[in-house]
Amino acid sequence: MKTTLTINGEPREIEAEARVTLLDALRHEIGLTGTKKGCDHGQCGACTVIVDGRRINSCLTLLCTQEGAEVVTVEGLGEPGRLSALQEAFLAQDGFQCGYCTPGQICSATAMIEEAAKGWPSWVSESLEGEAVLSREEISERMSGNLCRCACYPNIVDAIAKVAEARMAEAAE
Amino acid sequence: MKDFAYLRASSCDEATTEALEPATRFLGGGTNLLDLMKLGIETPARLLDVNRLDLGVIEELDGGLRIGATVRNSDLAADPRVRRSYPVLSRALLAGASGQLRNMATTAGNLLQRTRCPYFYDTDMACNKRTPGAGCSAIGGFTRYHAILGASDACIATHPSDMAVAMAALEAVVEIEAPGGARRHVHLADFHRLPGDTPHIETCLEPGDLITAVILPAPAGERQIYRKIRDRASYAFALVSVAAVVRMEEGRIATARLAFGGLAHKPWRDAEVEACLEGEPPSDDLFDRAADRLLQRAWGQGENDFKIPLTRRILTAALREATGGMA
Known part of the structure; x- marks a missing residue:
């Protein structure tokens, strides 16, 4: 199924199975590997991203539920020479x-x-x-x-x- | 995780009707359900997303509050009305999970979360919740986190929620919509069931039922305490917790509403304990008698025997604080 959302200010359209988490979509579909998979069960926080201004565990979030969302990952906070x-x-x-x-x-x-x-x-x-x-x-x-x-x-x-x-x-x- | 069909409900009516299809689960914050799906403990064929229903609002109702089913735990804890008039609920919510999880977890999902019994989580172990009739590997196993009240030969799991413990002491009511649109109200204390010989049936919900809200009546006491004992200082489930809502009148306890977490398959309330406190001036002697009543049928598994004296101490500490003495 198709999900349309904004990632680090850029509009994206991602085609993925319903069971794909936001974490896996960021890493595998978009190539934003700054967000890390630690435990994959919401216990470690390595996958934390900011969605609509709120910090959440991307490993416990399905991509398909994030239709219309604004996602910010560590790559969106700053970049070399312009760090947050x-x-x-x-x-x-x-x-x-x-x-x-x-x-x-x-x-x-x-x-x-x-x-x-x-x-x-x-x-x-x-x-x-x-x-x-x-x-x-x-x-x-x-x-x-x-x-x-x-x-x-x-x-x-x-x-x-x-x-x-x-x-x-x-x-x- | 096993694949599933994803549906988005656009009305409560649609949600309850669709939910009658076998192997359909509502999806709220997903913090517990998706974890269980990754582990193969929950294997729904269909997920019905209820996040876009109009259930995300906290509104004032008859001197109390009506909390929509999808209000996030963090928003509920931070709501100025909750902080002012129901501090025990804010405290309980803030004692649970992490900042990230509270930003996702919903009110209804928190009530419906499953036990964290390690034998329920390990699909190689026997568990009557996962497979009715399979037996219980927890009994005779590692029981530090297990129940001391209301358990059975089939299940000794505890309910993990902090939020529900505070809501039980606040005498909250769960609003439920059935397929066809009929709404009914169930006291939070009656919402969860004791395990008996059907521990896989955890609540009073019938097929298709959707929690639409939790209603808080006007608080029955201005002295509200939440205490929680756990194995690390933050981000851990309760070994024992207590919510106390107490009203004092002329040096006596007028009303006392007490609920306990970490002790049983549901937030534990005991009307006898509350009755023995009411009308009495506070004293350690009285608190001891209350603890005697609370624990008269307590039964440890060995490794969790410590919960019995710990419950006595946490009850005493909460009551000292709530009745104006030293904590």
Whole structure:
């Protein structure tokens, strides 16, 4: 069956069986291999992409359900010479070792910072109705859907905290 | 995954009629169903996508809220009305899954998710849920995550939801549309079934039935607590959880609505426990008596025996906090 959607700003038409996941379509049909297949069961977060502004696991999403959707992958966030703030921060803070989880971490964090900017609370937020301030504890909780087998968590949190701080300052202005 | 026919429902009427065809499953967020299809545990011939039905809205209703079936878990947790008047529900939702999964998972799908019993997930093992009459490999196996209340010789699985536990304590009602358009309402506490000798039948839904909404009545208490104990700090299912909705009056417990996760095949409520608390001034002695009642028929499998004292402690902690004492 045919699915029409936008991927990184480009309109696409993909012909695939109903059982093809968004993850497999991105990698095999479009050739966007930045999005990674880790567990393929929604447990590791390596396949995280942003659909209509929300971070989701592309391994648990059927392509055919995404008719009309706007998908952003790690390739759509930036490119060499024009990296996004989080891509720069992961490099500057050494937020990876093997790098396999990194595209998922960066897509997830990109959308997570916007969730916090909208005031969404988390399980560790003291108040459900206060402002969402991205402390290290908050970042760890909100990023718990992205595993790093190299355990680069301290540097991943550093990278996200840097960008989150700048984003919050911008929102406050 | 085995191939299937994909259909998109354009009305509730069409959805319930189409769902009468054998081996048809509704598709919401897909976070549990697609996982089970990849593993060959669910093998529907047809998937009926209900995401484009007009069921994604939260609206005010008779002093409460009507939550559409396809409202995403993250949107429900963040809704200002839920955060203000039903904090136990926001907390429970935020205690479950990950940010990505909550962005996909729906209200109805959360209620209908299957157990995470490892023997249900392993198709080489006997499981009465997968194959009625096959037996239960969990009994005598690794039982850390299994039930201590309401289990049977056929099944000791638990229901994994946090959301449903909070909804049970809030006395939520599930709105269901049957083929032909008739709507009925079922108390959340009666929606899921205990396993008995038919653990493959998990809810009161009949063929073709579509959940259209969950309705929250005006909250019965302003003191709302959700506590959850799990094996890691985030992104893990509950070993034990409790939702407490308590109203105090002149130093006494006027009403107490308690529901527990991780203990049984359904969110566990016990009217006797609530009755023993109501009208009494809070004290550790009273909480102990409540725990005695709650656990009088608790039965461990060995590896999950620890859940019995753990439930007592989490109940006491939640009640201390909810009645104004120290947590």
